[in-house]
Amino acid sequence: MLALWEHWGDREAIVDGDRRVTFGQFRDRVLRLANGLHRLGIGEGEAVAEVMHNGAPWFELMLACTLRDNPMPMLNWHLQPKELAECINKASPKALVLGGAFVEAVQSVRDQLTTVEHFIVVDADELPEGMIAYESLIRDSRSILPSGKLGMAPKTYSGGTTGTPKYINIDRDRLTSDSAEARRGASKEEVTRLGLMQISAFHFYKIGKIRDPISNNIRTLIPGPLYHAGVQIAVLPFFLGGTAVPMSKFDPELMLKLIQDERINWTFVAPTMLERILALPEALKSQYDLSSMRVIICAAAPCPPKVKREINALFRRQGASDDVFHEYYGASESGLISVLASEDYQKNPKRYDSVGKLRAAECRIYDEETGTWTPPGKEGKVLVRSPMALALNYVGLSEEKMKENYIGVEGKLWYDDGLIGYVDEDGFLYLTSRIKEMIISGGVNLFPNEIETVIKRHPAVLDVAVVRAPDKDLGEVPAAVIELKEHQQATRKEIIEHCKTEGLYGFKLPKIVDFGELPRNLAGKLPKKQLEEKYWKGVARHG
Secondary structure: OHHHHHHHOOOEEEEEOOEEEEHHHHHHHHHHHHHHHHHOOOOOOOOEEEEOOOOHHHHHHHHHHHHOOOOEEEOOOOOOHHHHHHHHHHHOOOEEEEEHHHHHHHHHHHHHOOOOOEEEEEOOOOOOOOOEEHHHHHHOOOOOOOOOOOOOOEEOEOOOOOOOOOEEEEOOHHHHOOOOOOOOOOOHHHHHHHHHHHHHHHHHHOHHHHOOOOOOOOEEEEOOOOOOOOHHHHOHHHHOOOEEEEOOOOOHHHHHHHHHHOOOOEEEEOHHHHHHHHOOOHHHHOOOOOOOOOEEEEOOOOOOHHHHHHHHHHHHHOOOOOOOEEEEEEEOOOEEEEEEOHHHHHHOHHHHHOOOEEOOOEEEEEEOOOOEEOOOOOOEEEEEEOHHHHOEEEOOOOHHHHHHHEEEEOOEEEEEEEEEEEEOOOOEEEEEEEHHHOEEEOOEEEOHHHHHHHHOOOOOEEEEEEEEEEEOOOEEEEEEEEEEOOOOOOOHHHHHHHHHHOOOOHHHOOOEEEEOOOOOOOOOOOOHHHHHHHHHOOOOOOO
């Protein structure tokens, strides 16, 4: 990688606002930062956590930590200080690199951080006492290759939609262990096969398709927060010599402008971002030349089929030569599982409803009642076997507790992420709901995703969350919390009539309809438990 950076030399590595960094400059800064961390006494294997907005320093730290086998826990900067402290302590880092915007939050919980010895600040107007200036650390260190072993630095947390995020440790020593139990029932041959599935799935990242034929370069826009697990996908073109254009904060119009001005041909987004782009006024969207775009990869949360179609239509109108929408389904705990490529839905439009073909992991649908695998088209639990799922650990959780995340089938442990879905005869996966969100109304199982999909078809609706609300007669009923598009209006009656027109009936009709802004973050995650709280105040909950 370092040799390639030397080869690319003057090619742009990162465009960070007004700052443009070549690969030669980037290589120099990464080496200096790696040696600077060593100079602070941070040894191999000791963690260096980060909480900062997207930008060149994130990339520098990620590669500096990789060169010295320093795990880099990536902290969600949307967290409140108390939650932030909990997440930092779970990772036990020796150093914390923080953006200037987070100094106040970190200072407020500094005395609670039990392992952090060094606080390194990026772009602070004023440097608090006892903290180190990031630029000084780089300037005062040597630009030589550090000794020691390499290690993949990025370490993620779970989404945190049901509580404080869990710190994920992918223990790759499990995969090479002589113990089948450590490998969670997998033979060494199976570990190799699953690994090859993940590697071969890189074909579907469309790297050949998106290289600019003149410059042989890939220009990738990164609008989503880099603490998300999808970071491994978001930075892939960068490792191949592509130019990365990180956005410190997502803005739908700015994203279109950057695609035009920087000739972006690849990006990784959450559905929320696409919905916000589509909600822009038509006159505004029509101003931008989007002809350079080749691949938009959408992940992190289910993307409504309507959004997939409309984003393709927008980019084609603005100059794209082909459909741009691609979808990946995976999880922090399992890695990539399925890929929906443009050729898939062009061949069969029904596949717009899917999250793609099972191309990157072994995934099957399990009928818990019969204890058997389901036939094509029948719903059940979505179970996964992948190298990451086999090597998964949550820091602080015993192996006995970890096993609660797995289901044993035919002598093997399969990872259970709590999803319901089915696979069709062609191997395409369709997700229908999440078990933890299931509403039991009068003994009938209702899945919020089905109701949300219908409500999102209403022309005034930007986003919706269907959650559980208590009911004296039925136990639970669906409550729809709806965020309307700007300058749009809708009433409860209109929403209910729309649901009936679209085929919802009986228990599936939302009994409560509220309007307001949804607290969905840019990674597409929505803390539904937080939304439910107002309905359950003073009411005993079961499950």
